[in-house]
Amino acid sequence: MSKREILEPCxxxxxxxxxxxxxxxxxxxxLARMVGPHGQVVAIDxxxxxxxxxxxxxxxxxxxxxxxxxLAAADxxxxxDLTHQIDFIFAYAVTREVPSRGAFFDQVATVTKLRARLxxxxxxxxxxxxxxxxxxxxxxxxxxxxxxxxxxxxxIAALLKRS
Numbered sequence: 001m002s003k004r005e006i007l008e009p010c011x012x013x014x015x016x017x018x019x020x021x022x023x024x025x026x027x028x029x030x031l032a033r034m035v036g037p038h039g040q041v042v043a044i045d046x047x048x049x050x051x052x053x054x055x056x057x058x059x060x061x062x063x064x065x066x067x068x069x070x071l072a073a074a075d076x077x078x079x080x081d082l083t084h085q086i087d088f089i090f091a092y093a094v095t096r097e098v099p100s101r102g103a104f105f106d107q108v109a110t111v112t113k114l115r116a117r118l119x120x121x122x123x124x125x126x127x128x129x130x131x132x133x134x135x136x137x138x139x140x141x142x143x144x145x146x147x148x149x150x151x152x153x154x155x156i157a158a159l160l161k162r163s
Contacts, residue, residue, distance in 0.1 A: 001153055003030040007090060009150065009159050010034065010119050015087035017041045018111065020077060020104075021094035024053035031090060032058070032066040042079065042086075044072040075099055082111040089118040092155075095135050096127055105142035109162055118144060118160040121152060132156045 007027060011017045011034040022028045022043040031041045045051050051069050058064040072078045079086075089108055098104045108118060120139070122132055136146060139160055148159040 003027055004034070006121075006152060007031060007034060007119070009117060009148070010088045010090050011039065011041070012087075014038045016082075016085055018077075018079065018082070018086045018089045018108075019043045020072070020089070020091055021045055021097065022054055023050050025057040027090060027092060028054060028067060029057060029061050029063055032061075032063040035066065037066060040066060040068060042068045042070060042082065044070045044077055044079065046072050046074055075103065077104070077107045077111075079107065079111050084111070084113055086111045087113055087116050089116070090121075091118065092121045093123055093126065095120065095138075096122060096131070101135055101138040102141065105139045105144060108139075109142040109144060112162045114162060116162050117147075118162075119150075119157065120160060121155045121157045123155050127156060129156060132158075136160075 007030055011031055013036040015035050017031055028043050055069055058067050095101050143163055144160040145163045146158050147161050150157045
């Protein structure tokens, strides 16, 4: 399965997306291509070293202008300025790393537009199905509802919308 196939439920041209925990940008460049020059991806991470690698990757691919790279605090996404501006969020192997899933999903719900989509993915073997269900419960408490359960070869996934 290609990156584009995985990300298909996420962004479209002209949209604004959020990618918490992009690492060095494995998916970020494809997200930037999907939203195009009139869209934007906000990539946030707590590790400066990862963001440095991401910036290098974006420069090499010519996509720096489409991605807003930000350093986040351990307990906050640092995206208060984006209230109701985000069309989609792609969270791959992120929620198991945050100090508070409840706070993470509350912040996600605050920045998303009504009916915005969140593709939540955890790698198989890293998170047990019952742990993933607990993540989805935290998302529901923040007003996010599951609309689909995409099948990914190496991951457990859910597509959620802000209700």
